[in-house]
Amino acid sequence: MGDYFERIVDVEVTGEEAGPLAGRMVDWMVGEGLITRELSSDGVYSLTVDEGYVPGPNWARAVADSSDPDWLPGPVAVIVGRDHHVGGQGADEAAYAVCPRCRNKTVIIDYPEEFEAKEEVWQPFKDGIAAWKETGEGSAPCSACGASVPVTQWQWEPDFALGALAFDFWGWPPLSARFCATLSRQLGHRTVEHMGKF
Numbered sequence: 681m682g683d684y685f686e687r688i689v690d691v692e693v694t695g696e697e698a699g700p701l702a703g704r705m706v707d708w709m710v711g712e713g714l715i716t717r718e719l720s721s722d723g724v725y726s727l728t729v730d731e732g733y734v735p736g737p738n739w740a741r742a743v744a745d746s747s748d749p750d751w752l753p754g755p756v757a758v759i760v761g762r763d764h765h766v767g768g769q770g771a772d773e774a775a776y777a778v779c780p781r782c783r784n785k786t787v788i789i790d791y792p793e794e795f796e797a798k799e800e801v802w803q804p805f806k807d808g809i810a811a812w813k814e815t816g817e818g819s820a821p822c823s824a825c826g827a828s829v830p831v832t833q834w835q836w837e838p839d840f841a842l843g844a845l846a847f848d849f850w851g852w853p854p855l856s857a858r859f860c861a862t863l864s865r866q867l868g869h870r871t872v873e874h875m876g877k878f
């Protein structure tokens with residue numbers, strides 16, 4: 681079935697809150713029987729974490745369709761720390777970003793004509809993201825309205841997200857919309873979902 685993941689990124693939690701919140705979320709998922717406290721690196725290819733929690737007896741409650749008896753999901757990696765997350769095959773740059781003030785869309789990768797980021801357009805975003813990773817604060821200017829917008833407020837293309845807490849479900853059947861909504865409610869924050877392949 682390949683080495684793929686479904687990821688849920690908390691895009692609102694601060695770097696300081698992320699660790700304690702991760703602990704509470706693991707407690708909650710263990711309590712629900714979705715995962716156990718046993719860790720395994722089997723089939724985990726997350727960038728900064730090399731092991732995850734083994735599925736629990738009730739894992740099927742989180743997925744949309746558990747009718748395939750041969751489908752056994754892999755571990756759930758919990759990623760703590762301010763980082764950028766990409767879905768799909770994962771370019772490291774966002775294809776575009778929309779300014780929350782003036783709604784102007786800054787195109788960074790001009791698909792389908794081009795497949796690489798325009799360096800001079802991406803650079804201010806890259807710098808802002810680097811500062812945010814380092815300190816928790818970083819901005820990039822909007823070329824249309826001139827506002828200096830925090831990188832956590834720019835509206836990125838769907839496959840690009842900034843967050844300090846993420847959950848990688850390795851090899852799980854597609855998670856149900858209900859479960860994703862419940863997880864987001866437990867977090868108390870807005871989330872972004874990605875699918876991707878290692």
Ligand SMILES: [Zn+2]
Nearest residue numbers: 779782822825
């Ligand atoms: Zn703007």
